[in-house]
Amino acid sequence: MWNKNRITKLLEIEYPILQGPFGGGISTVELTTTVSNLGGLGGFGAYTLSPQEIYNTHKEIQSKTNKPYNLNLWVNDHDIIDEEHTKEQYRQAVETFKPYFDLLQTDIPALPPSFQSRFQNQLDVVFDIKPKVFSFMFGLLNESIIEDLHRQGTIVLGNATTLDEASALEKTGVDAIVASGFESGGHRPSFLDKAELSTTGTFALIQLIRDRVKIPVIAAGGIANGRGIAGAFKLGAEAVQIGTAFLATEESGALPVHKEFLFSDSAKSTTLTRAYTGRLGRGITTKITRDLLAATDKTLPFPLQTHFMGALRKAALEQQKNDLVFFWSGQIAPLLKHKKASTLMQSLIEEASELLS
Numbered sequence: 001m002w003n004k005n006r007i008t009k010l011l012e013i014e015y016p017i018l019q020g021p022f023g024g025g026i027s028t029v030e031l032t033t034t035v036s037n038l039g040g041l042g043g044f045g046a047y048t049l050s051p052q053e054i055y056n057t058h059k060e061i062q063s064k065t066n067k068p069y070n071l072n073l074w075v076n077d078h079d080i081i082d083e084e085h086t087k088e089q090y091r092q093a094v095e096t097f098k099p100y101f102d103l104l105q106t107d108i109p110a111l112p113p114s115f116q117s118r119f120q121n122q123l124d125v126v127f128d129i130k131p132k133v134f135s136f137m138f139g140l141l142n143e144s145i146i147e148d149l150h151r152q153g154t155i156v157l158g159n160a161t162t163l164d165e166a167s168a169l170e171k172t173g174v175d176a177i178v179a180s181g182f183e184s185g186g187h188r189p190s191f192l193d194k195a196e197l198s199t200t201g202t203f204a205l206i207q208l209i210r211d212r213v214k215i216p217v218i219a220a221g222g223i224a225n226g227r228g229i230a231g232a233f234k235l236g237a238e239a240v241q242i243g244t245a246f247l248a249t250e251e252s253g254a255l256p257v258h259k260e261f262l263f264s265d266s267a268k269s270t271t272l273t274r275a276y277t278g279r280l281g282r283g284i285t286t287k288i289t290r291d292l293l294a295a296t297d298k299t300l301p302f303p304l305q306t307h308f309m310g311a312l313r314k315a316a317l318e319q320q321k322n323d324l325v326f327f328w329s330g331q332i333a334p335l336l337k338h339k340k341a342s343t344l345m346q347s348l349i350e351e352a353s354e355l356l357s
């Protein structure tokens, strides 16, 4: 039985299918609970939320499902080195991006105020609400924190983009590794080496980690149907985490125009760039991606670049100049079929059951 293994037992779920958490306000209670109620593990990305908002979201999720779900945070949420350096980076970013602000006749934002990491306060609320599953990206958690999470009954998942990251995560005591392949949509969660140097594909990454690491591997990146699930399982994964295919469903919080792009011809090409947020991430190759984002290294550190580009993104969306927006997407988008999370889940289960039985 493909759906009875260490992961289904550990997470107390019926099917080893995880809906990838989405940070930046794109996760919704509806999507998370739809997937959990159908026997998978819904995910909720909460790194931009305040502790109170995380608490409220948890309560809302609990009112709609009594099944487990996965609460996700970023353990490392800023890359700023020092003020002088940042000022120089700001000057360069203004010079690089000015033509696009001019094109949209919108003001260049001032250098945002200094950024305080939110993670510690967010973690406090994780100890308050005690979710069944907690996952994190962009680094490691102290062993003692993981022990405390275990003591309160929370299962802990960490994201790896390389074999070394997976080994480091295993040493700290996480329960399973999300192996995030190069194909994935959104940010690369690399933390030991530069993200640009941590670009192993899902196919290789699953096998490398499976070979060296004892805890279960959850395959993420480039999976959108039963064939993808079956392939990942044959290579040694015990679960899959699917992002882009769920991002495109009605229940996700992505903008309608973003979903249109995911189902359009444009999704045939995606690019990894640092210039949209300050951290390397994959999205659809729109005009601005081709002209500028793929080439420039004149960006502010994360999250200042996100703030800086936010003004451009807002103006471009308002003026329907969608070619000047970068829409997150994984490489698998041209295979997407389903517009409802429930039908996507049902077809994933049916197809995987047929191929793996």
Ligand SMILES: Cc1cc2nc3c(=O)[nH]c(=O)nc-3n(C[C@H](O)[C@H](O)[C@H](O)COP(=O)(O)O)c2cc1C
Residues within 6 Å of the ligand: 019, 020, 021, 022, 023, 024, 026, 045, 046, 047, 072, 073, 135, 136, 137, 159, 180, 183, 184, 185, 186, 187, 220, 221, 222, 223, 241, 242, 243, 244, 245, 247, 328, 329, 330, 331, 332
């Ligand atoms: C828009 C977007 C936002 C994401 N945000 C997060 C996040 O905050 N935390 C996280 O662990 N993974 C995040 N991911 C990764 C997904 O959870 C998932 O691992 C990935 O999308 C799987 O690859 P796929 O897109 O090819 O299915 C994000 C992905 C996308 C597309």
